Amino acid sequence: MTVQLGTPIALGTLQLNAVDDDGVTWLHSDLKGWSSAPARVEFQPRQADHGAWPSPVYLDGRPVTITGKIAAPTTAARDAAIERLIAAVSLTDTTLTVSETIPKQLTLRRSGDLLIEMINPYSVTYSALMTAADPRRYSTTLQTQSTGLPSTTGGLTVPVTLPINLTSSVTGGAFTLINDGSIGTRPVFTIQGPAINPIIACTHPDGSTDQLSYAATLVLGDSLVIDTDAHSVILNGTASRRRYLSGSWPEIGPVSSLAVQWSAPVYDAAALLTGTCRSAWM
Known part of the structure; x- marks a missing residue:
């Protein structure tokens, strides 16, 4: 012992x-x-x-x-x-x-x-x-958040009965990552297919945004890892797909947070976005 x-x-x-x-x-x-x-x-x-x-x-x-x-x-x-x-x-x-x-x-x-x-x-x-x-000195705790593509519930159904009441809500598609440290930290995003031309939008507390757009299709079973520190985009653990990604690399500022949303033109319930990060100190 x-x-x-x-x-x-x-x-x-x-x-x-x-x-x-x-x-x-x-x-x-x-x-x-x-x-x-x-x-x-x-x-x-x-x-x-x-x-x-x-x-x-x-x-x-x-x-x-x-x-x-x-x-x-x-x-x-x-x-x-x-x-x-x-x-x-x-x-x-x-x-x-x-x-x-x-x-x-x-x-x-x-x-x-x-x-x-x-x-x-x-x-x-x-x-x-x-x-x-x-x-950077990183927290030993790895922060992990996951979400599927956003889906809409409610809205107009037929047949209709007057008066018409149009209500709908969007669920999923978003999460928040937090940095409790004293220097910026950079998240890693993993997209599990299927997803067509997915977009990850990151909003900072001051309202500024960074967006990452992947101009290719992920099929069921595909896993795309986007490392915003290494500036790498790896498909299924081996193949670089950096040429298909455009946008700006997000960083989570010290004692700050990052609101993450993602979308794709076609909804698929099996698609999943996971974001990970560690708080970082100087």
């Missing part, structure tokens, strides 16, 4: 602030870079005037240095723990999770040396440099 020591921190499945099932104590000592990512900005001097003209400010990739200590009951347990650490400091994307009041995560990979120093037959200290290409 794993016993947590302080704030839970995990690199993939490896707990870095705990006593594990083998009796190995993992003591995290520092997580440099977790609280702040480097900024990318330029300042051009103003001619014959005080000050400078600033460029937009963007966050760069976030380097994170993870340091700590491993204390094991035996030399064999120490060596096994070292191998687990080497595997966890992955050459491919892995998730670093810090269970703060609002648990957050980064996706990162090894970007420098993994330094391991032997203290005695049972203990080592370590330092690992990893970098998150996407500097």
Whole structure:
């Protein structure tokens, strides 16, 4: 049974602030870079005037240095723990999770040396440099909303009896995604066919809109994934359909929301739009 020591921190499945099932104590000592990512900005001097003209400010990739200590009951347990650490400091994307009041995560990979120093037959200290290409710290909770195409109920039915009372209502076709964080986050939309030339309209709280139009037909069983961060459009997990999509990529602002509506010229009850996002922090 794993016993947590302080704030839970995990690199993939490896707990870095705990006593594990083998009796190995993992003591995290520092997580440099977790609280702040480097900024990318330029300042051009103003001619014959005080000050400078600033460029937009963007966050760069976030380097994170993870340091700590491993204390094991035996030399064999120490060596096994070292191998687990080497595997966890992955050459491919892995998730670093810090269970703060609002648990957050980064996706990162090894970007420098993994330094391991032997203290005695049972203990080592370590330092690992990893970098998150996407500097945002995301909520560990994935927000998911789904809706079918909008449908209309009511209206005029025949035969009619005077006086005529025309009432109808539209149901479905809309949902809202929320970002509780401090920096914009970008949703992923998945359309399950059948759907002909579907359109996704996104409305921000200030009334401005972004629209994504897909100029092709999805048949029953098709799945189209639109990643507004990667700017990718993938059909059935393999085929790029980016050339069929037009419009502007939506982003959910900090401490804001996005009202999402979708439509298609022909209604089909099997069609489904799903939107996912995570709140994001700087």
